[in-house]
Amino acid sequence: MISRKKAFVLYASSAAFVVALLAWWAFFFGRQGTLLANRMQSAGAPLTDEQIATLHAVAGETQRMFLAEGLTLCILLLGGMWSILRTMTRELALERQQKNFLSAITHELRSPIASARLYVESVLLGRADGEKKDRYLQRAMLDLDRLRTRVDDLLETARVNSAKPTLDIEPLDLSGIARDVVERLSKEHAVRGAKIELDAGSGVWVRTDARALDTVISNLVSNAVKYGGKDPRVLVRTEHTRTKALLYVRDYGPGLGGADPKRIFEPFVRGDDANVRAKGGVGLGLYLVRELVMAMGGRVRAKDGLEGGGTEIEIELALVEPRVRAEAKA
Amino acid sequence: MTGEKLLVVEDELHLAEVIADNLELEGYAVEVVGDGLEALEKIRREPPALVLLDVMLPGMDGFEVCERLRKEKVDVPILFMTARSDTDDRIRGLELGGDDYLGKPFELRELMLRVAAILKRSKWAKTKASFGDTLVLGDASVDFKSYTAQVGDKQYQLSTKEVLILRALAERPGEVISRADILDRVWGYEAFPTERTIDNFIVRLRRLLEPDPQSPRYIHTVRGTGYRLTP
Numbered sequence A: 001m002i003s004r005k006k007a008f009v010l011y012a013s014s015a016a017f018v019v020a021l022l023a024w025w026a027f028f029f030g031r032q033g034t035l036l037a038n039r040m041q042s043a044g045a046p047l048t049d050e051q052i053a054t055l056h057a058v059a060g061e062t063q064r065m066f067l068a069e070g071l072t073l074c075i076l077l078l079g080g081m082w083s084i085l086r087t088m089t090r091e092l093a094l095e096r097q098q099k100n101f102l103s104a105i106t107h108e109l110r111s112p113i114a115s116a117r118l119y120v121e122s123v124l125l126g127r128a129d130g131e132k133k134d135r136y137l138q139r140a141m142l143d144l145d146r147l148r149t150r151v152d153d154l155l156e157t158a159r160v161n162s163a164k165p166t167l168d169i170e171p172l173d174l175s176g177i178a179r180d181v182v183e184r185l186s187k188e189h190a191v192r193g194a195k196i197e198l199d200a201g202s203g204v205w206v207r208t209d210a211r212a213l214d215t216v217i218s219n220l221v222s223n224a225v226k227y228g229g230k231d232p233r234v235l236v237r238t239e240h241t242r243t244k245a246l247l248y249v250r251d252y253g254p255g256l257g258g259a260d261p262k263r264i265f266e267p268f269v270r271g272d273d274a275n276v277r278a279k280g281g282v283g284l285g286l287y288l289v290r291e292l293v294m295a296m297g298g299r300v301r302a303k304d305g306l307e308g309g310g311t312e313i314e315i316e317l318a319l320v321e322p323r324v325r326a327e328a329k330a
Numbered sequence B: 001m002t003g004e005k006l007l008v009v010e011d012e013l014h015l016a017e018v019i020a021d022n023l024e025l026e027g028y029a030v031e032v033v034g035d036g037l038e039a040l041e042k043i044r045r046e047p048p049a050l051v052l053l054d055v056m057l058p059g060m061d062g063f064e065v066c067e068r069l070r071k072e073k074v075d076v077p078i079l080f081m082t083a084r085s086d087t088d089d090r091i092r093g094l095e096l097g098g099d100d101y102l103g104k105p106f107e108l109r110e111l112m113l114r115v116a117a118i119l120k121r122s123k124w125a126k127t128k129a130s131f132g133d134t135l136v137l138g139d140a141s142v143d144f145k146s147y148t149a150q151v152g153d154k155q156y157q158l159s160t161k162e163v164l165i166l167r168a169l170a171e172r173p174g175e176v177i178s179r180a181d182i183l184d185r186v187w188g189y190e191a192f193p194t195e196r197t198i199d200n201f202i203v204r205l206r207r208l209l210e211p212d213p214q215s216p217r218y219i220h221t222v223r224g225t226g227y228r229l230t231p
Helices: A004-042 A049-124 A130-162 A174-192 A210-226 A274-278 A285-295 A322-329 B013-025 B036-045 B062-071 B087-095 B108-126 B160-170 B179-187 B195-209
Strands: A170-173 A195-200 A205-208 A233-240 A244-251 A299-303 A312-318 B005-009 B029-033 B050-054 B078-082 B100-103 B134-137 B140-143 B148-151 B154-157 B176-178 B219-222 B226-229
Touching: A004 A049, A049 A130, A049 B013, A049 B108, A130 A285, A130 B013, A170 A174, A170 A210, A174 A195, A174 A210, A174 A233, A174 A244, A205 A210, A205 A312, A210 A233, A210 A244, A210 A285, A210 A312, A285 A299, A285 A312, B005 B013, B005 B036, B013 B029, B013 B108, B029 B036, B036 B050, B036 B062, B050 B062, B050 B108, B062 B078, B062 B087, B078 B087, B078 B108, B087 B100, B100 B108, B108 B160, B108 B179, B140 B195, B148 B195, B160 B179, B160 B195, B160 B226, B176 B179, B179 B195, B179 B226, B195 B219
Parallel strands: A195 A233, B005 B029, B005 B050, B050 B078, B078 B100
Antiparallel strands: A170 A205, A233 A244, A244 A312, A299 A312, B134 B140, B140 B148, B148 B154, B176 B226, B219 B226
16 A cells, blocks of 8 residues: 555645646746737737737736636645545554554453463463462463453443443442442552542532443543553542533553544554553553443543643533432432 | 573563463573563673563563664574564564564463573574684685685675574585474574575575585585585
C-alpha cells in the first residue's frame, strides 16, 4: 500500500501542477488580445484603437470563461483528491491500530499462558517441591485468573460492539460501589505498590446496572494504576450537584504525553511509545467504559495536564432523587 | 554445574521468576531486570554469558536493545523470548543480531536446550581454533582474532558468521563438512536459516579468498552434502 508520505507528496505535486496550469492560462489568455492585434498589424491589417479595444475585450471574456471553468474543475479535482487522501490516511491509521491490537492481544493472552505453563511444567518435572510447589501452583492460578479477565474483557467488548448493551437498571449508591471496587483492587494491585484512595461523597445515587458500573470503575482504576508511573497513586472521588452524580478517577503518572484526550476512548487506540506498549492491554478498556457509560445515559471525558501531573477521567450520570433513594433503601 | 552468568530481561514478574528459578536449578547464576534501558546499561557494564530478552518491555523494547548492542559491537549472545512470534518478528529479531528466537508459550525443556546450545556455540566461538589464530589460503590469510582477511595488499573485514563458517571448515581440513553441521555449529539448535543461507556466505567467502571464485582451489562444494576446505 502507498505510504502516507508518498500520498501527500503525490497530492501536493498534483495541486502545484493544477495551480501552475491555471496561472499559465491566466497569463496566456491575458496576452491574447495583444498577440492578435500584433499579428493582424504585422500581416498588413492596420487596426484602429477601437478595434484593438474590442479584440482585448473579446480575449478578456475568453480568459474569464476559461479561468472560471478551469477553477471549477480545479476545485473539484483537488476536493476529490483530498477526499481520497483523507480516506487513505484513515485506512492506514485503522490498519496500524488493528496491527497494534493484534500485537497487544497476542501478548496479553500468551503471556499468562506462558507463565502458567512453565509453573505447571516445573511442578510436573519435579523441579518444585513443598512450599515452592504450592507457590508455583498459586501463581499458575493467578495467571489463569488474569487470562480469564482478559478473555472476559474481549467478550464483553464483542458483546457491546454487536448490540447496544442491555442493562439491568436500578437505583444504586455510586459511592458504595466505588468503595467496593477500591477495596477489591487495592488488594489486587498492592503487589505493584499501588495506593488507591477513595474520597466518597454521600448521597451520590444513580440509576444504573450494578455489573456495568463495577466494570466501568474497575477498568478506570486498573487503567490509572497501569499508567500511574512508579508506585502509582490513584484517587477515586464521588460528588454530586443538584442534578448530576460525578465520579472522578485520577492518576498522578506522566499523563497522556500529548495524545488527544478524546481519542483515548476510541477502540484499539494506545500510545505509540515503548512505555505505553509495554504496559499491556489491548486498547479496549476505555472504549468499554465509554460504551457502557453512554448506555447508562451518561457522559465520560478525560482531562490531562493537571496540576500535580496525571490524567483524570470524569463520569457524569443523572442523580437519583432522594425519594427514589429512600424507596430503594427500603 | 556451570555458574555462567545469565541475564533475564522480562517485565512479567511471574515469567521472570519461573524462568530464573529453573535456570538457577541448572546451575546458572541468574539476574533479572524488567526494563529495557536498565538491561542495556547492565549489559554494557558487564556483559553476561547470555541474555534472555523479551521484546515488549518498558523503557526500551527488546529489538532496540539488541540493535544498540550490536551497533556498539557488544556481541553478547541474545535469545529473544516473545509472544509476538510471527515470521516477520522472528526475521526482524534475527536480522538485528539475535542468536535465537523462542515464541511464548514455550516448553521449559526447549528453553533449557536452547540456552545450553547457544552457550556451547558461544564458547566454541571464543576458544582458540585448533589450527591457531591464522588461516593461510595461498595469497590470502584470515586473522581469527581481528576478523580480518588480508588478500595481497588489501584488507577486508569479515562478519562473525563468515569467520565461524570458515573456522568450522578449517578445523577439519580435507573433510567434507555437511551444511547441517555448519548450521549446527554456527547458528545452533533448530537453526532459523535454511541451508541455502550457508551457500550465500560461501559465495562471498570465495569472492574474497579465492584467486578464481568460479573454479575454487580452497573451498570446494561437495554436491548434495556440503563443503570441504583444502588449505
